[in-house]
Amino acid sequence: MDKRNRKKKTVDDTVCEIHKFSGYAVLSNCFVRSTNLGCPAIGLLGRVMDLPPEWNFSKAGLIAICPDGETAIDSALNDLKEWGYLEVVVKMPNENPTGRIQTVYKFYEYSAKDTSIPQYDYELETFTVDNAVLNRVKKDSNFTMVSTALLRNKTIPNKLLGLLLKVRSLPDYWHFSMSGLKAICKEGRTAVHNAVNKLIDMGYLVRTQLLSNESVHNCFEYVYSFFDVPVTKEQADELEAETRRKAITIRAGGRAEKPISSKGEKQRVENLYPDIPSAETPLSENHGQYNNNNTLQKNQLRSDKSSIIPSAAIPQVFNGENVEKSNEGYNAEEVEYYTEVVKQNIGYGYLGDWLTVDGRDGYAEADNIVGFIVDEICSTLPYTTLRGTNFPRSVIKSKMLRANIYMVENVLVNMAKVDNIKNFRKYFISALYNEVLTYHFNEGCESRWADNAVAEMYGRAV
Numbered sequence: 001m002d003k004r005n006r007k008k009k010t011v012d013d014t015v016c017e018i019h020k021f022s023g024y025a026v027l028s029n030c031f032v033r034s035t036n037l038g039c040p041a042i043g044l045l046g047r048v049m050d051l052p053p054e055w056n057f058s059k060a061g062l063i064a065i066c067p068d069g070e071t072a073i074d075s076a077l078n079d080l081k082e083w084g085y086l087e088v089v090v091k092m093p094n095e096n097p098t099g100r101i102q103t104v105y106k107f108y109e110y111s112a113k114d115t116s117i118p119q120y121d122y123e124l125e126t127f128t129v130d131n132a133v134l135n136r137v138k139k140d141s142n143f144t145m146v147s148t149a150l151l152r153n154k155t156i157p158n159k160l161l162g163l164l165l166k167v168r169s170l171p172d173y174w175h176f177s178m179s180g181l182k183a184i185c186k187e188g189r190t191a192v193h194n195a196v197n198k199l200i201d202m203g204y205l206v207r208t209q210l211l212s213n214e215s216v217h218n219c220f221e222y223v224y225s226f227f228d229v230p231v232t233k234e235q236a237d238e239l240e241a242e243t244r245r246k247a248i249t250i251r252a253g254g255r256a257e258k259p260i261s262s263k264g265e266k267q268r269v270e271n272l273y274p275d276i277p278s279a280e281t282p283l284s285e286n287h288g289q290y291n292n293n294n295t296l297q298k299n300q301l302r303s304d305k306s307s308i309i310p311s312a313a314i315p316q317v318f319n320g321e322n323v324e325k326s327n328e329g330y331n332a333e334e335v336e337y338y339t340e341v342v343k344q345n346i347g348y349g350y351l352g353d354w355l356t357v358d359g360r361d362g363y364a365e366a367d368n369i370v371g372f373i374v375d376e377i378c379s380t381l382p383y384t385t386l387r388g389t390n391f392p393r394s395v396i397k398s399k400m401l402r403a404n405i406y407m408v409e410n411v412l413v414n415m416a417k418v419d420n421i422k423n424f425r426k427y428f429i430s431a432l433y434n435e436v437l438t439y440h441f442n443e444g445c446e447s448r449w450a451d452n453a454v455a456e457m458y459g460r461a462v
Contacts, residue, residue: 203230
């Protein structure tokens with residue numbers, strides 16, 4: 001492979017940065033960009049295509065170079081076989097010069113069976129070794145350069161590797177967002193969210209959150225920096241500081257205010273939640289998991305969901321001009337402070353983008369949602385009545401401060417399925433309270449269901 005100096009690829013300036021290092025493998029985008037293949041299968045096939053010819057191909061060998069385990073490897077191999085990227089041939093003793101039964105693995109970088117990728121007449125180059133055949137696409141275009149250090153790292157699971165490969169293959173004009181990433185992955189929202197967090201924990205991704213007074217768009221934004229080689233916590237902190245400094249520098253007209261980036265300010269935001277009483281009564285509402293079949297086409301996410309907060313029926317509640325009136329007992333600084341905290345907690349920028357995909361003013365709707373939550377936090381009433389039950393103000397406040405973007409999305413998606421909602425605001429607060437209360441339990445149930453489905457499908461105990 002040609003040696004190259006460190007190179008940075010930037011998508012939409014401060015949205016997504018990919019840091020590359022020397023020592024590359026060249027992978028076809030055919031399988032990397034597939035939405036039929038799961039990330040574990042993409043990661044495993046990427047590893048295989050980079051293995052040297054003298055490597056002994058076997059399932060035991062694949063397990064040895066991956067941290068995933070036998071069950072996960074079997075699942076990834078079955079995914080590859082289902083979509084035509086792997087063919088397993090068993091040679092009987094009379095067909096093998098050695099006189100033994102031999103399993104031959106035939107891997108393909110392109111499959112005509114996979115309808116999620118463009119169908120072209122690709123020229124395949126065949127590389128044959130003792131017990132494997134690698135059918136690689138002849139690469140004169142539509143390929144991705146990937147560090148061999150990343151592909152041969154035995155500590156990164158195939159699922160995370162596959163997600164990294166998919167991100168690296170994205171074109172420069174692609175608008176990076178979590179909702180967009182979910183749209184081009186086979187996995188669901190929760191799985192993509194967990195994979196991103198694990199990449200951050202392992203040092204392959206540094207996520208910097210820009211506050212509204214640091215962003216050039218005057219709203220919360222995230223900067224994602226991906227790495228071939230994991231960075232340390234100290235390096236990640238330095239990168240965050242540098243990213244924030246650059247963002248403030250490029251603000252139009254030099255209007256940047258002093259960023260809230262000191263450890264004291266961060267700690268103040270993280271430790272907002274008061275103690276929660278030991279007994280709380282859950283609401284009897286059923287909120288299913290978020291399942292939105294968005295697709296990516298020409299850098300646009302399209303959705304068929306309808307508005308759940310009609311702008312004509314419900315005016316914007318939170319208005320800075322009447323803060324003192326609508327939040328009596330709280331001064332303007334406190335209301336402004338909680339507004340910033342809520343925007344940060346629920347990913348205001350992401351939420352606005354997500355609500356805008358079908359052509360409406362998503363940020364106006366996001367402002368409504370922020371206003372609903374802030375009003376509940378700042379209310380001077382001793383309790384809030386939800387579905388006929390009175391809840392202490394401290395309980396409501398703690399739950400509203402724990403709400404995040406995924407909980408809000410779940411609530412909005414489920415509200416769109418409900419007919420004849422008389423009061424959108426009260427319904428939203430009630431549903432959000434219940435979502436915060438049961439969110440982790442629902443995730444656990446979903447995970448256990450997936451494990452059980454794998455066990456039933458492959459006949460293995462989890």
